[in-house]
Amino acid sequence: MSSVFSLSLDQELIMTNGVNGGLGGLLAERSSGAPRRRFKRYTTGTYIGLIACAIQGSPDKMLTFKQIMKKLEPFVFGDKRGIENNIRVCLSSNRCFEKVPFDPNYPNPKKNFWKVNENGITPKMFRRHFKYLINIFPGLSIPTQAVDECKDNSHAPEPLACKVAESKSVGKFTGPFSIDSLLKSDREVKRMRSTSLEERVHYGDAQRVVGRELASAKIPLLSSGPQHGHSLPPHITYNHHVLFSSPLMYRPTRYVSW
DNA sequence: CCTTGTTTATAGCACC
DNA sequence: GGTGCTATAAACAAGG
Numbered sequence: 371m372s373s374v375f376s377l378s379l380d381q382e383l384i385m386t387n388g389v390n391g392g393l394g395g396l397l398a399e400r401s402s403g404a405p406r407r408r409f410k411r412y413t414t415g416t417y418i419g420l421i422a423c424a425i426q427g428s429p430d431k432m433l434t435f436k437q438i439m440k441k442l443e444p445f446v447f448g449d450k451r452g453i454e455n456n457i458r459v460c461l462s463s464n465r466c467f468e469k470v471p472f473d474p475n476y477p478n479p480k481k482n483f484w485k486v487n488e489n490g491i492t493p494k495m496f497r498r499h500f501k502y503l504i505n506i507f508p509g510l511s512i513p514t515q516a517v518d519e520c521k522d523n524s525h526a527p528e529p530l531a532c533k534v535a536e537s538k539s540v541g542k543f544t545g546p547f548s549i550d551s552l553l554k555s556d557r558e559v560k561r562m563r564s565t566s567l568e569e570r571v572h573y574g575d576a577q578r579v580v581g582r583e584l585a586s587a588k589i590p591l592l593s594s595g596p597q598h599g600h601s602l603p604p605h606i607t608y609n610h611h612v613l614f615s616s617p618l619m620y621r622p623t624r625y626v627s628w
Numbered sequence: 629c630c631t632t633g634t635t636t637a638t639a640g641c642a643c644c
Numbered sequence: 645g646g647t648g649c650t651a652t653a654a655a656c657a658a659g660g
Contacts, residue, residue, distance in 0.1 A: 416650070435632065454632095456652060462633055469633090480632050480659050498649090 417460045419499040421467065422486045432470050432485035435461070465490030466499075 424441040425433050433441065438461075439454060461467045461484050468490065472481035491499075 418650085452652075455654085458633060459635090459652080460650090463635085478659075482632085494649095 416499050417457060418464060418466065418495070421457060421460060421484075422499065425467075425484060425486050430483075432483035434472075434481075434483055438484060466495060 420442060421438060424438055425431060427441070428437070435458065438457065442453075442457070466487055467484050468487040469482040470485050472478060472483065
């Protein structure tokens with residue numbers, strides 16, 4: 371049985387920032403009148419998946435912001451500060467990430483670990499960001515054989531759920547990753563969101579309500595920077611293997627046992 | 629001053 | 645075309 375990650379060792383994970391990516395941006399006006407730079411986005415992957423991956427790759431499954439940045443260092447190209455900012459926004463605006471006080475006895479709003487909150491991940495989020503990261507989530511120990519079988523069908527998210535559902539070795543569990551949840555059509559998910567799911571989403575604004583599903587998750591490139599079509603500039607390509615064999619990782623072979 | 633975290637605004641894209 | 649979601653940029657607050 372192979373690991374989910376080993377399946378995608380040849381896939382590239384890239385995170386760049388358009389600011390230094392060489393492609394200029396647009397200038398937009400802020401409401402205050404101050405100029406605001408805009409950059410075209412060419413994204414086929416998400417920060418959320420990569421951040422979660424980094425966090426779940428740590429022994430305690432929680433990291434400080436600095437540690438997260440260090441882990442993602444090999445993936446950062448271009449304006450590091452911009453990416454830091456983006457990651458910060460990602461952490462604080464997504465419910466799938468939650469803070470854990472550095473010292474519970476002396477809580478400091480600026481000293482926190484960040485961990486993945488699986489309850490904050492909806493089925494859609496899961497399929498969009500975590501489909502290929504299934505094994506990093508305890509409680510979702512999907513046999514990778516199922517994923518193997520699903521590989522050829524990866525254009526459509528549903529077959530994964532079907533394969534998982536067919537697997538007898540997967541225990542019944544509840545929550546957003548439950549088989550039932552994953553099997554639900556998006557319309558059903560929408561209905562759920564109007565009831566129980568909506569209660570779970572603590573954000574009122576649209577930016578934090580989970581929605582769109584990634585129709586094609588075949589190659590989870592992670593990039594917020596420019597890509598030229600789907601062939602990436604050689605200077606920013608990065609092999610997935612580096613993340614999981616990087617000295618930055620606490621356990622270089624962890625991807626095998628996740 | 630730097631770091632960390634939050635909030636707001638908006639462009640771009642995909643889906644319906 | 646409308647809507648939802650993500651990425652990006654910037655401003656701001658607070659702690660060290």
